[in-house]
Amino acid sequence: MKILRRGSSGIVKVTRSLGRAGYTFGKRPELIVLWKEIVDSFRDRRTIVNVLLLPLILMPVAFALPFFFISPKTNPPNVVVVVRDLNATKLVSMLMRDLPKVSFEKNIDPNKTILQNKADLVVIIPRGFSLNISRGGQSNVFYYYDPYNMKSSTAITMVSSIVERYQSRIVSDRLKELNLTESYVRPIKEVSKEVVSKGVSLASPTSVISVMLLPIFIGVIAMTGASAFALDMIAGERERKTMEALFTNPVSGTSILVGKYLAMTAIAFLSAIVTLASALASLLLMNLLFTSALGPLHRQENLNLTIIIPAAKALPLVLAGIFLAVVLAALTGNSIIAVVASFAKSFKEAQQYMGFVTMVLMLLIVAVPYMPPSMMNYLACVPVASIMVFVRDLLVNPSNLMPIAMSLVFSVIYLVMLLYVSGKVFSRESLISS
Amino acid sequence: MDAIVADNLRKEFGGVVAVDDVSFSVRSGVVFGYLGPNGAGKTTTLRMIYGVLRPTSGTAYVMGHDVLREPAQAKKNLGVMPEETGLYSRLTAEENLIYFGRLRGLRGRELERRVVKLLQKLNLMEKRYVIADKLSRGQKQKVAFARAILHEPPILILDEPTLGVDVMSAREIRRMIEDYAKEGNTVVISTHNMFEVERLCQEVAIINRGRIVYQGSKDDLMRISGEKEFEDVFVKLVRQEVVER
Ligand SMILES: Nc1ncnc2c1ncn2[C@@H]1O[C@H](COP(=O)(O)OP(=O)(O)OP(=O)(O)O)[C@@H](O)[C@H]1O
Ligand SMILES: [Mg+2]
Numbered sequence: 154m155k156i157l158r159r160g161s162s163g164i165v166k167v168t169r170s171l172g173r174a175g176y177t178f179g180k181r182p183e184l185i186v187l188w189k190e191i192v193d194s195f196r197d198r199r200t201i202v203n204v205l206l207l208p209l210i211l212m213p214v215a216f217a218l219p220f221f222f223i224s225p226k227t228n229p230p231n232v233v234v235v236v237r238d239l240n241a242t243k244l245v246s247m248l249m250r251d252l253p254k255v256s257f258e259k260n261i262d263p264n265k266t267i268l269q270n271k272a273d274l275v276v277i278i279p280r281g282f283s284l285n286i287s288r289g290g291q292s293n294v295f296y297y298y299d300p301y302n303m304k305s306s307t308a309i310t311m312v313s314s315i316v317e318r319y320q321s322r323i324v325s326d327r328l329k330e331l332n333l334t335e336s337y338v339r340p341i342k343e344v345s346k347e348v349v350s351k352g353v354s355l356a357s358p359t360s361v362i363s364v365m366l367l368p369i370f371i372g373v374i375a376m377t378g379a380s381a382f383a384l385d386m387i388a389g390e391r392e393r394k395t396m397e398a399l400f401t402n403p404v405s406g407t408s409i410l411v412g413k414y415l416a417m418t419a420i421a422f423l424s425a426i427v428t429l430a431s432a433l434a435s436l437l438l439m440n441l442l443f444t445s446a447l448g449p450l451h452r453q454e455n456l457n458l459t460i461i462i463p464a465a466k467a468l469p470l471v472l473a474g475i476f477l478a479v480v481l482a483a484l485t486g487n488s489i490i491a492v493v494a495s496f497a498k499s500f501k502e503a504q505q506y507m508g509f510v511t512m513v514l515m516l517l518i519v520a521v522p523y524m525p526p527s528m529m530n531y532l533a534c535v536p537v538a539s540i541m542v543f544v545r546d547l548l549v550n551p552s553n554l555m556p557i558a559m560s561l562v563f564s565v566i567y568l569v570m571l572l573y574v575s576g577k578v579f580s581r582e583s584l585i586s587s
Numbered sequence: 588m589d590a591i592v593a594d595n596l597r598k599e600f601g602g603v604v605a606v607d608d609v610s611f612s613v614r615s616g617v618v619f620g621y622l623g624p625n626g627a628g629k630t631t632t633l634r635m636i637y638g639v640l641r642p643t644s645g646t647a648y649v650m651g652h653d654v655l656r657e658p659a660q661a662k663k664n665l666g667v668m669p670e671e672t673g674l675y676s677r678l679t680a681e682e683n684l685i686y687f688g689r690l691r692g693l694r695g696r697e698l699e700r701r702v703v704k705l706l707q708k709l710n711l712m713e714k715r716y717v718i719a720d721k722l723s724r725g726q727k728q729k730v731a732f733a734r735a736i737l738h739e740p741p742i743l744i745l746d747e748p749t750l751g752v753d754v755m756s757a758r759e760i761r762r763m764i765e766d767y768a769k770e771g772n773t774v775v776i777s778t779h780n781m782f783e784v785e786r787l788c789q790e791v792a793i794i795n796r797g798r799i800v801y802q803g804s805k806d807d808l809m810r811i812s813g814e815k816e817f818e819d820v821f822v823k824l825v826r827q828e829v830v831e832r
Contacts (some may be wrong), residue, residue: 393675398734399673400638402687
């Protein structure tokens with residue numbers, strides 16, 4: 154009780170030694186500012202939420218959760234088979250063996266069963282099914298399904314692959330009788346080859362997802378992490394009147410700004426580590442849960458970073474690039490928001506600006522994965538989007554350095570410009586005119 | 588040498604004249620009272636002197652350094668307690684002191700010794716690890732005061748240092764100001780508190796509606812006006828000014 158009344162809340166206690174470190178940390182004013190901003194940020198609930206909690210929650214949700222719902226293993230579709238031909242034992246036993254969730258009925262109304270959500274798929278094996286086949290004819294098998302239910306289509310895929318196998322067995326029996334080979338009736342065989350660049354491991358469901366999602370997450374998390382910080386940086390200090398007290402000290406606005414950006418960089422770095430670790434853990438979890446259910450289509454993967462980063466051989470390069478991208482994104486977002494917010498007359502107004510600016514930034518970030526690859530050259534010249542293009546190229550094709558260098562150069566140029574502008578804006582604060 | 592010289596300081600806020608060509612000088616080693624009713628322009632004048640507000644015209648000198656041309660040199664000689672304390676709400680009392688102490692070039696043991704000494708003198712030791720957000724207004728004022736004198740500057744500028752502080756704490760602050768001045772330092776203090784002026788100040792300037800209506804020693808002022816209570820002198824001067832306009 155006494156501790157509570159004194160106001161030393163938990164987080165203050167945890168970070169107390171961080172606070173004490175200020176007595177000796179660094180010599181230059183930039184580093185002193187860095188120390189203060191780090192302590193200040195760790196006491197701020199928004200930092201904890203944005204930097205640590207958000208990636209920890211967002212990653213599993215984004216990577217694993219959708220799979221949980223559509224994966225036939227964890228959440229198999231419910232198939233009801235109506236067997237009207239008691240001689241169709243071969244097909245029935247295959248269905249029974251290979252479907253995770255199946256029941257057999259003699260007579261039900263398939264429409265009602267689907268409409269009442271009692272099953273995701275009703276398969277009807279009609280009377281005379283085996284007789285027709287044994288006579289060399291053709292038999293129907295009926296699928297009743299709900300076109301708006303994703304599990305229905307999963308169920309059809311699963312059932313039809315079983316029926317297909319049964320069918321090819323019948324076909325090869327028939328061909329044998331006629332002394333023909335399979336190539337005679339199937340003159341064309343399709344052979345597909347994945348084209349990925351050198352050093353990149355072949356695509357797996359997880360790596361496909363990570364190439365789509367990782368750039369978005371890097372952008373989104375860097376931006377949300379930066380936005381709280383950016384808002385506090387000028388508008389917040391002004392609002393709480395700390396800016397004025399700060400500038401009674403003989404330090405330059407530039408030193409203070411550099412210190413703040415150093416802190417932002419450190420926080421972005423931490424956020425990147427948490428994000429990557431969380432993404433990796435989520436994907437591992439997803440892999441463990443779902444690989445076997447996806448069958449031979451899905452390669453068993455080693456439990457290492459290559460499942461989120463396809464370019465196994467260039468791993469150090471790609472990892473370094475990802476960290477660089479996080480820092481670039483955080484600093485770019487931070488300086489954009491800080492500059493815009495500093496033009497607001499009040500803190501409230503700054504918050505409103507920030508909401509709008511963050512939305513525009515998010516659009517630029519999310520746009521990248523959805524644009525066709527031919528657009529990447531153009532997006533590489535657009536602020537913020539260039540950083541996302543950089544990450545994408547790095548993940549997909551780390552051996553092709555030209556496009557990577559281009560998006561990186563653009564990103565750095567924009568950042569330098571923004572830092573320059575924010576420096577101007579900030580030193581205006583050191584001697585305000587109103 | 589004069590510690591502070593205000594040289595035709597003028598500030599207009601969108602056409603409204605807050606400070607109207609104010610000039611005065613503060614001799615080294617005195618406690619200088621800067622007085623005036625609400626909205627007279629005290630804070631605005633002081634902000635221009637301690638270098639955070641750009642004057643519309645005119646300038647100020649701190650130990651001979653032009654605040655506009657050599658802001659760092661001027662600021663090095665100053666310890667400032669602004670009207671708004673401006674403590675970082677998520678930093679503890681101690682960390683707030685560390686931050687400014689470090690920016691003033693102090694560090695390590697020496698800094699900690701000073702921090703602890705000041706917290707003890709101001710009865711704030713038990714608030715050492717409490718974040719500023721959870722301090723009372725008076726406690727915040729005291730921390731801001733400690734922060735202003737931490738680096739032992741030759742000149743102290745205090746904008747209403749005892750505003751919202753209870754009697755006991757106000758006395759602590761006053762005693763520290765007195766001690767500080769006795770060591771030969773200069774103190775500029777803006778205040779409404781007449782008792783404080785009588786008790787602390789040797790020289791005063793009175794500002795009303797952006798203009799200086801009196802500058803000189805406190806004793807001279809009392810002698811000229813013939814009033815006994817300082818408060819009455821003050822009211823009289825301000826009224827006179829109003830009538831003249
Ligand atoms: N940033 C600002 N923008 C616009 N007007 C301002 C600003 N700061 C002060 N003023 C105006 O300038 C005048 C002088 O204000 P100032 O704060 O200097 O008075 P003061 O003597 O310190 O008053 P108080 O005793 O209430 O602190 C007032 O009319 C005030 O409204
Ligand atoms: Mg004032």
